[in-house]
Amino acid sequence: MIVNNFVLGIAALLLSTAGLAADRIPVIASFSILGDLVSVVGGDRVAVSTLVGPDQDAHVFEPRPAGVKLVAQAKLFVVNGLGFEGWLDRLTRSADFKGVTVVASRGIQSRQMADEDHPSKLSSDPHAWQDPRNVIDYVRNIASALGEIDPAGAAYYQENSQHYVEALKLLDAWAAGQYATIPVAKRKLITSHDAFAYHAARYDIAFLAPQGVSTESEPSAKEMAKFIRQIKHEKIKAVFMENMSNPRLLEQLAKGADVIPSGKLYSDALSTADGPAPTYLKMMHYNVEQILSGLKQN
Ligand SMILES: [Zn+2]
Known part of the structure; x- marks a missing residue:
């Protein structure tokens, strides 16, 4: 009888442990x-x-x-x-x-x-x-x-x-307060693909990108040349890589316009756990701080 109770107890324990994992x-x-x-x-x-x-x-x-x-x-x-x-x-x-x-x-x-x-x-x-x-x-x-x-x-x-x-x-x-310290005329920057239009509209910043809203298509040589002229003309120094898109386009652009990339923004993906943007809130804090330091160079 004692043995039976013991066995039943173990079985119940196993069931409840399995239940916890299965309940998620x-x-x-x-x-x-x-x-x-x-x-x-x-x-x-x-x-x-x-x-x-x-x-x-x-x-x-x-x-x-x-x-x-x-x-x-x-x-x-x-x-x-x-x-x-x-x-x-x-x-x-x-x-x-x-x-x-x-x-x-x-x-x-x-x-x-x-x-x-x-x-x-x-x-x-x-x-x-x-x-x-x-x-x-x-x-x-x-x-x-x-x-x-x-x-x-x-x-x-x-x-x-x-x-x-x-x-x-x-x-x-917090982000609105941080951006308010930069004159609107200086709030211009370059990223590789057009991922920041909502951020731009909310905080009154001009984001320019050689690639469209998807990374599937690439700009032509002519479009790139036109874009480089625009960066030079508008004297934009804030140029950012993105964590999830190929850096090649941006490197080409920075070289052509003779500017040094200001850093990396997290656009369509978080960083890994050991990076600076492992959660949405951390990603946004990191991006805003990066953008601010870039805009200060304009
Ligand atoms: Zn995207």
């Missing part, structure tokens, strides 16, 4: 910035995986079998939307994804521009996270979606997202 809701995020937001909102009720990792380029991402498997196992798939994940439909089909997909940018005021391939058509600029006020909507959308698939955690997700919204508001006010 498998969530997949399309890229590293969303992965961080889901971790913040989901806390210890979710197990988050990320498809496009730190320092990687989501524009030219090609899903591998391991990623397809993660999608197949997930209950919730968090994507940016606004055309950022051009590979999404193909991926969810090949994974035979049965879970819920949430578009984190749902409800934001998106920026429209002429489509690169079809100039007469308008398309959305996907880089909405570069304005912290948009990320308030991102985390609220993530919290609602998690609450729907896990009603027992709904209040917990709401509370986590509310705390984070406070941090986002502080970040935005």
Whole structure:
């Protein structure tokens, strides 16, 4: 009898340990910035995986079998939307994804521009996270979606997202205050691809880039030459690399315009854990400080 109780006790213990791991809701995020937001909102009720990792380029991402498997196992798939994940439909089909997909940018005021391939058509600029006020909507959308698939955690997700919204508001006010120290006429800088239009509009900064909103296409030699003339003419010294795009274009540009790159910005991906931008909040702090030091050289 004693032995039986002991065996039963062990079995119950094993079940509860297995239960804890199994209770975490498998969530997949399309890229590293969303992965961080889901971790913040989901806390210890979710197990988050990320498809496009730190320092990687989501524009030219090609899903591998391991990623397809993660999608197949997930209950919730968090994507940016606004055309950022051009590979999404193909991926969810090949994974035979049965879970819920949430578009984190749902409800934001998106920026429209002429489509690169079809100039007469308008398309959305996907880089909405570069304005912290948009990320308030991102985390609220993530919290609602998690609450729907896990009603027992709904209040917990709401509370986590509310705390984070406070941090986002502080970040935005801090950034606005920092940029206010630079005259608007001097707020001009160069990056490799056009990833900062939301940041530019929020803080009144002119970002110029030789590449469009996607890294898929490259500028012609003629376009590069014109761009170099513009940098020289406007005497722009603030020239930045990006963590997830090829530095070659920017190096060519800096050489042509005779300027030294001011540093690196994190545009479409976080850094790895040992880098300066392993979370969204740290990424934004780092970028603002880099941009400020670049603008001071203009
Ligand atoms: Zn981009």
